Amino acid sequence: MFGKIFLRGGKPIREKAIIDILFEDNIKKNSIPEIFDKKIQKKILERIKKTNFLSKEEEILELEGDNFENIVLIGGGKRDYFNLTKWQNLLTKAWERLKSKKVKNCSIFYKEELGKDYFEIGKKLAISFYLSNYHFDQYLGEEKRKELEKIEVVSFYVEDKKAKEKIQKGLDWGQLVSSGVCFARDLVNQPASHLHPETLVEEVFKIEKESKGKITVEVLDKDECQRLGMGAFLGVAQGSDREPKFIVLKYTNRQKKTNDEKVCFIGKSITFDSGGLSLKPSEMMEWMKVDMSGGATVLGVFKILSQMSNSEKLVYNEIYGILPACENMPSGKAMRPGDIVKAMNGKTIEVLNTDAEGRLTLADAMVYAERILKVNTIIDLATLTGACMVALGTKIAGLFGNDDRLVEKIKEISQKEGELVWELPLHKPYKKLLQSDIADIKNIGGGRYGGAITAALFLSDFVEKAKWVHLDIAGPAFNHEADDIMIKRGGTGFGVLTLIEFLEQKR
Numbered sequence: 001m002f003g004k005i006f007l008r009g010g011k012p013i014r015e016k017a018i019i020d021i022l023f024e025d026n027i028k029k030n031s032i033p034e035i036f037d038k039k040i041q042k043k044i045l046e047r048i049k050k051t052n053f054l055s056k057e058e059e060i061l062e063l064e065g066d067n068f069e070n071i072v073l074i075g076g077g078k079r080d081y082f083n084l085t086k087w088q089n090l091l092t093k094a095w096e097r098l099k100s101k102k103v104k105n106c107s108i109f110y111k112e113e114l115g116k117d118y119f120e121i122g123k124k125l126a127i128s129f130y131l132s133n134y135h136f137d138q139y140l141g142e143e144k145r146k147e148l149e150k151i152e153v154v155s156f157y158v159e160d161k162k163a164k165e166k167i168q169k170g171l172d173w174g175q176l177v178s179s180g181v182c183f184a185r186d187l188v189n190q191p192a193s194h195l196h197p198e199t200l201v202e203e204v205f206k207i208e209k210e211s212k213g214k215i216t217v218e219v220l221d222k223d224e225c226q227r228l229g230m231g232a233f234l235g236v237a238q239g240s241d242r243e244p245k246f247i248v249l250k251y252t253n254r255q256k257k258t259n260d261e262k263v264c265f266i267g268k269s270i271t272f273d274s275g276g277l278s279l280k281p282s283e284m285m286e287w288m289k290v291d292m293s294g295g296a297t298v299l300g301v302f303k304i305l306s307q308m309s310n311s312e313k314l315v316y317n318e319i320y321g322i323l324p325a326c327e328n329m330p331s332g333k334a335m336r337p338g339d340i341v342k343a344m345n346g347k348t349i350e351v352l353n354t355d356a357e358g359r360l361t362l363a364d365a366m367v368y369a370e371r372i373l374k375v376n377t378i379i380d381l382a383t384l385t386g387a388c389m390v391a392l393g394t395k396i397a398g399l400f401g402n403d404d405r406l407v408e409k410i411k412e413i414s415q416k417e418g419e420l421v422w423e424l425p426l427h428k429p430y431k432k433l434l435q436s437d438i439a440d441i442k443n444i445g446g447g448r449y450g451g452a453i454t455a456a457l458f459l460s461d462f463v464e465k466a467k468w469v470h471l472d473i474a475g476p477a478f479n480h481e482a483d484d485i486m487i488k489r490g491g492t493g494f495g496v497l498t499l500i501e502f503l504e505q506k507r
């Protein structure tokens with residue numbers, strides 16, 4: 001990751017740029033931050049009057065001070081509604097301003113309105129900074145790479161010694177977490193020409209090595225999957241020349257906890273989804289390297305776990321990750337519409353559309369998680385349905401679950417982390433849409449409606465006793481539009497922040 005954040009004391013004297021936040025209630029009293037000397041304060045006041053700057057949320061005022069080349073004042077809105085999530089977004093706006101002027105370093109400073117949750121302050125600052133600085137530049141030539149705008153140094157001025165210590169801890173944690181998000185982004189952005197199931201296996205072994213014994217990895221090849229009866233997963237894989245890999249990671253907490261809850265994160269890991277014989281139209285296929293985003297997110301989390309020194313923060317003894325990785329391709333060996341496959345739990349599935357492949361791979365993964373790993377909590381992330389994007393757009397993931405407490409927990413955490421989710425119903429009566437005449441279930445719901453729900457209902461058929469949440473991340477896993485707050489075009493690493501936070505919270 002690029003750039004560095006320094007904690008400093010005192011006041012900035014001479015800096016390239018200063019970022020500060022003003023509030024609506026403040027502006028009326030005309031109280032301008034004390035860090036600026038009288039002369040600059042006067043100048044700022046004049047400008048505020050002249051431009052009618054009201055400090056409304058996200059309003060920006062830029063000027064030059066004598067010893068500061070750039071002063072960026074951002075509206076924080078009303079003080080009472082201000083929080084650290086907003087602060088994070090405002091900072092991101094400010095970084096973008098500075099980058100557009102090719103400013104490479106800047107200063108910000110602690111102010112009362114940020115509150116006293118110092119750890120969170122450090123964490124939010126680091127995440128905003130590092131995620132904004134992210135670029136997938138691996139395939140760019142020297143020239144183009146140089147043009148990328150990045151901020152090199154941020155100085156954060158804080159007086160209080162105790163606060164500083166805690167903020168530093170938050171900064172370190174935020175940096176580590178960001179590295180997990182960027183790792184996931186890199187994997188998603190990697191094209192299918194360069195990322196195959198075997199590539200994921202290589203990455204997983206690197207993580208195992210870095211973890212110094214905390215993480216162990218098991219990779220099941222085609223024959224082993226066959227022996228276990230994973231007919232659904234193998235059916236999807238069979239059209240491709242690339243071998244499927246069923247990847248299982250296990251994190252063991254060295255600080256023994258007194259509960260025996262085991263959690264498993266399952267990430268959809270289709271390294272390319274052509275649709276199979278139910279081939280996708282080309283404009284949909286264009287970006288189907290995205291279809292391993294769920295798996296990338298799970299690896300992002302394990303990347304963080306591998307580097308984490310303070311495992312006492314984690315509430316689980318055992319954390320598992322599963323990536324049922326394969327490629328969905330048409331060929332003479334490919335699964336045909338109408339074929340029947342048998343999942344690991346013995347259920348037969350009539351595959352009417354080979355493009356509804358994610359649910360097939362996840363079905364076997366969920367059965368494996370419960371029957372072999374004996375986990376009691378499952379969270380799966382999958383770029384599962386275009387229908388979910390129709391329902392919620394590209395920024396919000398669909399959430400389904402069978403346990404109210406788990407559902408509420410994930411909703412609460414994702415909101416705080418800025419990874420938006422919205423609960424959709426696991427409406428049982430729709431299950432009849434999945435009835436097959438000749439098998440136990442079919443893999444599509446028939447009509448055009450409620451596709452995200454029927455997909456989730458399909459998955460629910462493969463959950464036995466576990467508490468389970470399913471996140472359909474087809475929308476937010478990839479950003480097609482212009483660079484957004486902290487999110488560049490391309491893979492987003494959606495879910496890493498929420499999952500890692502989930503592992504730290506009391507249930």
Ligand code: BES
Nearest residue numbers: 353355356357383384385386387444474
């Ligand atoms: N990977 C796609 C879903 C997807 C669509 C992800 C757009 C990201 C962006 C999934 O495998 C798929 O093809 N789903 C089908 C299901 C249908 C055949 C029932 C879909 O959504 O069209």
Ligand code: MN
Nearest residue numbers: 273355356357
């Ligand atoms: Mn598909």
Ligand code: ZN
Nearest residue numbers: 270273291358
């Ligand atoms: Zn897919």
